[in-house]
Amino acid sequence: MSERQISESIAAKHPLGALVAEGKTKKIHQIKGSAELAAVVAKDDITAGDGAKHDIIPDKGRLATATTSNVFRLLKACGLPVAFIEQDSAISFTAPKCQMLPYEVVVRREAHGSYLKRNPHLAKGQLFPHSLVEFYLKTKDKNWKGKPLICDDPLMQFAEEAKQIRLFNPAKPLQGQEPFLVLSASEVFGSDEEWKIFPEMRRIARHAFLVLEKAWQLEGGRLVDLKVEFGFDSKGTLLLADVIDNDSWRVIEDGSYIDKQVYRDGGALDDVAAKYRHVAEITGRFHLPHQRIILWRGSDKDNTDAFSDALGELADMMTVVTCSIHKEPVNGAAIFHRMVQEVPDSVVIANIGRSNGAGPVLSAMSTIPVITVPASAKDFPDDVWSSLRAPSAVPVMTVLEPDNAVLAALQILSGRNPRLYAKLRGEIENRTVNTIQL
Numbered sequence: 001m002s003e004r005q006i007s008e009s010i011a012a013k014h015p016l017g018a019l020v021a022e023g024k025t026k027k028i029h030q031i032k033g034s035a036e037l038a039a040v041v042a043k044d045d046i047t048a049g050d051g052a053k054h055d056i057i058p059d060k061g062r063l064a065t066a067t068t069s070n071v072f073r074l075l076k077a078c079g080l081p082v083a084f085i086e087q088d089s090a091i092s093f094t095a096p097k098c099q100m101l102p103y104e105v106v107v108r109r110e111a112h113g114s115y116l117k118r119n120p121h122l123a124k125g126q127l128f129p130h131s132l133v134e135f136y137l138k139t140k141d142k143n144w145k146g147k148p149l150i151c152d153d154p155l156m157q158f159a160e161e162a163k164q165i166r167l168f169n170p171a172k173p174l175q176g177q178e179p180f181l182v183l184s185a186s187e188v189f190g191s192d193e194e195w196k197i198f199p200e201m202r203r204i205a206r207h208a209f210l211v212l213e214k215a216w217q218l219e220g221g222r223l224v225d226l227k228v229e230f231g232f233d234s235k236g237t238l239l240l241a242d243v244i245d246n247d248s249w250r251v252i253e254d255g256s257y258i259d260k261q262v263y264r265d266g267g268a269l270d271d272v273a274a275k276y277r278h279v280a281e282i283t284g285r286f287h288l289p290h291q292r293i294i295l296w297r298g299s300d301k302d303n304t305d306a307f308s309d310a311l312g313e314l315a316d317m318m319t320v321v322t323c324s325i326h327k328e329p330v331n332g333a334a335i336f337h338r339m340v341q342e343v344p345d346s347v348v349i350a351n352i353g354r355s356n357g358a359g360p361v362l363s364a365m366s367t368i369p370v371i372t373v374p375a376s377a378k379d380f381p382d383d384v385w386s387s388l389r390a391p392s393a394v395p396v397m398t399v400l401e402p403d404n405a406v407l408a409a410l411q412i413l414s415g416r417n418p419r420l421y422a423k424l425r426g427e428i429e430n431r432t433v434n435t436i437q438l
Helices: 003-011 060-077 114-118 194-218 269-283 305-317 330-344 358-362 381-388 401-415 420-427
Strands: 014-020 028-033 037-044 045-047 053-056 085-089 092-096 103-110 127-137 154-160 162-166 181-184 222-234 238-241 247-255 293-297 318-322 346-352 370-373
Touching: 003 222, 014 037, 037 060, 060 085, 060 092, 060 269, 103 194, 103 420, 127 194, 127 420, 194 238, 194 420, 222 269, 293 305, 293 358, 293 401, 305 318, 305 346, 305 401, 318 330, 330 346, 346 381, 346 401, 358 370, 358 381, 370 381, 370 401, 401 420
Parallel strands: 293 318, 293 346, 346 370
Antiparallel strands: 014 028, 028 037, 037 092, 045 053, 085 092, 103 127, 103 222, 127 154, 154 162, 162 181, 222 238, 222 247
């Protein structure tokens, strides 16, 4: 694509203004007529080793833009704050203009790359049940505000009590390594309060990783680590910014990397380009499925508050049906089959006030999972047997508490839903401790 074609392609939606910044693989332009919007324009360059290795891969800019747009659309649909509005050309997307923060945030599910160099006692691919989050100071030309560095993008640790940022060589064993430079908070932070956003950056980065982890699982890939950056928009909102493309992660498919690691390891440029095309195609399939939780009750006297409270922000997934299977079996079956036809990827929670037989009946007539909550079991414990002692070919599941019934339904649906998976896995990781010595 020529420079003229590139300009025309971009100008079709948003005419470009002044060049705001340029990196090794992209340019940032002001959007004419808007002080708050910018265009992120991808280049065909690919680099490694802090720019020591540099090549041009025709069409890489298009593939990188497609991948980033696919990823940001998914993250945005999952409620994450991302600096992305729309893809406006083959090689660019529009985003809120951000004041970028000088940090790279890396989330790791497995030990690969520099992590193994810092922790040589671990095997490649060591799994972390609790995903790890690391911060790196983003630097250029081995220099930070006039201070020489031994490497670019050093691993950073913030000592909150001392208000110090300690920098380490990310390619050397961390055990026994002293920081090669200690900076005061004022030498790094843009404001006195900047240290307060680190927990939020950690939370957002981990949430984004979990969403993409499930999205890749659904496509047969394994996301093992992810690098992201952050910025503040004009209103001071913290956003996941910059790009997330095939340079931003390590993904394994059929035992091999399909990301930039292929280039780092010396792979042929044609092979690297094929991987980038493959990843752009796969991420184009990232989406959130249409799913539903059907809460079935026999009477409008059966209170549903406990279920909607347990769902919280996901309450819009629940549809309440009021129909007595015992009194209106034909009508109930018609309603049930129609709802399953409308949204096949559903789970039923049967909460029946007096008799618990509705759950087994619904389970017997459908292929979707049915969870019954014997609402009368507290006052009449024997009632639970009508749910537990089900006939053959009636695979109803019985859960006594509404909270756990909702959680069970979400777990079933999360196997195909990156948004639900990220929510549930995030809650699990908040109480998980890695059992290996890191």
